[in-house]
Amino acid sequence: xxxxxxxxxxxxxxxxxxxxxxxxxxxxxxxxxxxxxxxxxxxxxxxxxxxxxxxxxxxxxxxxxxxxxxxxxxxxxxxxxxxxxxxxxxxxxxxxxxxxxxxxxxxxxxxxxxxxxxxxxxxxxxxxxxxxxxxxxxxxxxxxxxxxxxxxxxxxxxxxxxxxxxxxxxxxxxxxxxxxxxxxxxxxxxxxxxxxxxxxx
Numbered sequence: 001x002x003x004x005x006x007x008x009x010x011x012x013x014x015x016x017x018x019x020x021x022x023x024x025x026x027x028x029x030x031x032x033x034x035x036x037x038x039x040x041x042x043x044x045x046x047x048x049x050x051x052x053x054x055x056x057x058x059x060x061x062x063x064x065x066x067x068x069x070x071x072x073x074x075x076x077x078x079x080x081x082x083x084x085x086x087x088x089x090x091x092x093x094x095x096x097x098x099x100x101x102x103x104x105x106x107x108x109x110x111x112x113x114x115x116x117x118x119x120x121x122x123x124x125x126x127x128x129x130x131x132x133x134x135x136x137x138x139x140x141x142x143x144x145x146x147x148x149x150x151x152x153x154x155x156x157x158x159x160x161x162x163x164x165x166x167x168x169x170x171x172x173x174x175x176x177x178x179x180x181x182x183x184x185x186x187x188x189x190x191x192x193x194x195x196x197x198x199x200x201x
Contacts (some may be wrong), residue, residue, distance in 0.1 A: 022053075
C-alpha cells in the first residue's frame with residue numbers, strides 16, 4: 001500500500017494538467033478592479049495552461065476608470081505568453097503597464113504598451129488584438145512571481161463617453177526538471193518497481 005501511494009505521488013509530480021482559470025471584473029468577488037497602483041486587486045494563482053482575466057475601463061465625463069490587478073505565477077512554472085484581446089470605442093486608447101511585485105508597495109516596471117483605436121497609430125501606436133505582450137516587450141517568458149497590470153493614462157477625442165473591454169490570456173507551463181532530478185525520479189521508480197515485484201512474490 002505504501003509503495004502504491006509513493007508511485008501515485010511520483011506520477012503526480014511528473015504529470016501536468018490544463019485548467020481553465022477565468023476571472024471577470026464585475027462578477028463574483030471582483031466587483032471592480034482597484035484604481036490604486038500600489039494596491040492592485042489580487043486575482044489569484046494562475047493554473048498550468050490557459051488563464052484569462054477580463055475587465056472594462058472607461059472615460060465617462062471627466063471621470064477615468066483606471067484598473068490595476070495582479071496575478072501570481074506558481075512555483076515550478078513560468079509565464080510563456082500574455083496575449084491581449086480588446087474592443088475599443090473610436091478615438092480612445094489606454095496606456096497599459098506590466099509590473100513585477102517585488103515587495104509590499106513596491107512595483108518594478110517591466111514595460112508599457114497601448115490598447116485602443118488605431119486612429120492614434122501615427123503618434124501613439126497601439127497593439128492589435130492577439131499580440132503576445134511578452135514578445136512585444138522583449139521577454140521569452142517570465143519566472144514564478146507576482147505580476148500586475150495597470151490600465152491608466154487615457155487619451156480620447158472630444159467630449160464623448162468612451163469604453164474599452166479587454167481580456168488578457170496568460171499561458172503558463174511547468175519548468176522542466178533538471179536532468180539530475182529526472183534521474184532521481186527514474187531511479188526511485190525503478191527501486192519501487194523492484195520492491196513491488198518482491199512483495200508480490
